[in-house]
Amino acid sequence: MSDDLLSRLADLIGPTHVLTGTDMEAYAFDQRKRHESKPLAVLRPGSTEQVAAIVRLCAEARVPLVPQGGNTGLVGGTIAVEGTGALILNLGRLNRIRVLDAADYTITAEAGCVLADIQAAAEAADRYFPLSLGAEGTCMLGGNLSSNAGGILTLRYGNARDLVLGLEVVLPDGRVWHGLRTLRKDNSGYDLKHLFLGAEGTLGIITAASLKLYPRPRQVETALVAVPDPAAAVTLLGLARTGTGDSLSAFELMPRFAIDGAREILGRDQDPLSAASPWYVLMEASSGMAGPLLRQQVEAVLETALEQAIVTDAIFADSGEQVRKLWLIREGLPEIGRKIGGAVHTDISVPVSRIPDFLAATLAAVADYMPGIRPYPFGHVGDGNIHFNVGRPADMEGAAYLAHAHAITDLVHGQALVHGGSISAEHGIGNHKADELARIKDPVEMDLMRAVKGLLDPAGIMNPGKVLLP
Incomplete structure (x- = not known):
């Protein structure tokens, strides 16, 4: 990369938003510290127009770009691989919620919006955005969509791609695809948004998205359930989905290690049930209607499961604090792993x-x-x-x-x-699993993926070394 290009980029977005040297340290890391990121610079554009102009300049100069949001990913997707001469393009300044239409149950937000802020905006409008991750206080929408994030509510609401109605994307040649539609039905050709959802920034840069909202839950029932083995957990899942009218929103399996590890490694004294069990399920059901019906349905499911020895014990959370403590058991597992x-x-x-x-x-x-x-x-x-x-x-x-x-x-x-x-x-x-993907994926599937990549990004400047190896 020439000094002239860096100067032109600084003129475009302002010199304070072109970071080099030690100023890059907050952006140039791998979440799990497996690989050190080696960008030539970090760019922080403030608008879709600036992103498009950056991409045009870099496409002309054949300089690779690594899109980045909150940098909470776990597979090295936002690493500037040493030797590629890549720039990191951090989208944190694109953080506006452009439109929230409560009647239409949609919200349009930019890629740098923190996930928790989108959830809060929906709640303020008496609506619900259900994508929920452990990193929701720092992860950003663009990264969530580029990695097709899942989380604890996928059972009820689907992965990130299932929550998207439209996208705005800067293509590898600097053109902008204005696909921010909020239609629930649009059968007018290829559904192009799915090319970019889960593509990890290798086909273009998502700058904004139109998302589905849902009615805000009025009743939520949370229970910790002891089960003898995973087979019992799967049987309980079927009973719960049927018995609650498919109101089940979360169903998390945990080994006894979750409780023992919390005691021995995290110093937490928490064991809500009277006797130890080899396995547990943390289940949550929700309804848009308040009242006793949902609790009665979940209780009936657990009573049936107890009678059939599918479940050995269970406890409901009867307050917000009890809900927090039960979820703390599940959420402590990654921390236990780090402490080990x-x-x-x-x-x-x-x-x-x-x-x-x-x-x-x-x-x-x-x-x-x-x-x-x-x-x-x-x-x-x-x-x-x-x-x-x-x-x-x-x-x-x-x-x-x-x-x-x-x-x-x-x-x-x-x-x-x-x-x-x-x-x-x-x-x-x-980049952590790219070698393995090439080895195990159906060759025809790999050929199709490479063909799409070659069509959209023939110069290979979009997030090199990720998903598809050269």
Whole structure:
């Protein structure tokens, strides 16, 4: 990259928004600290027009761009790979909510809007935006859509792509696709927005989106349920979906490790049920109507499950504070993994019906591989997404354990594929899984993906090294 290009970029967006040297440190990192990002500079445009002008300049100069939002991704999708000569394009200044139409149940927001701010804007209008992630206080809409984020409410509302009605996208040649439609039905040709949702910035840069809103829940019932095994959890899921009229919004599976780890590693004294159980489900149902009916439905489901020995114990949250404490058990699992030091993290999905077999086979496989290993699979069992995380043996140093990370990941991914699943459920591919994707994906599928990439981004300047390898 020439000094002349950097000067032209500074003239375009203002020199205070072109960061170099130590000023880049807040943007040039990998969330899990696996890889150091090496951008030549960080650009912070303030409008779609500025993004388009930047892309035009970089396309002429063949300088790669790495789009970035809140930088909370877990697969290296916002890393400027060393040697690519890439610029990071941080969209945090594009943070306006452009329109909220309560009657239409839609909101149009820019890519740099923090997810929690979109949720709050919807709530202020007595509406509900259901995308919900652990990082919602810092993650940004553009990254959520580019990675097709999931989260705890996917069972009820779908992934990020299911919440999108239209997009505004800057294409790799600097043109802007003005696709911010709010129509629920538009059968007038190819649905182009799906090219960019989940593409991780490799086909263009999402600058704004029109999103679906929903009625705000008036009644929410949260329960922690003890189950003997994952098969019982899957059976309970079916009973709960039927028994609540499909009002189930979250259904999270957790091992006993969630409670023991919180005590031993996080110093929290929390065990809401009277007796220990090998597995737990944190379930939540919601309704747009207030009143006792939803509670009665959930109670009836659990009574039936107790009679059939599918459930061994359960407790309801009867206050906002009790809800918070129950969710703290589930949300503590990633923190426990960090405190253990040297955990191997995966993000797989399998058909819901095959979760019990997948877990049994994978638990056995990692135990055979290394004595003393501490697996703690958990996650969104309602949609088949399991985070099969594996902690190091207590007597093994973290660095020595992480030397086995690829082998352990291969074991978990192999079992996911054997059971009809995917190696990435909600985190994306980034550069961490690009090699593996090329190895396991159907060759015809890979050819189609490369053809789309070649058509839209023939110069290869959009987020190089992510999803598709050269």
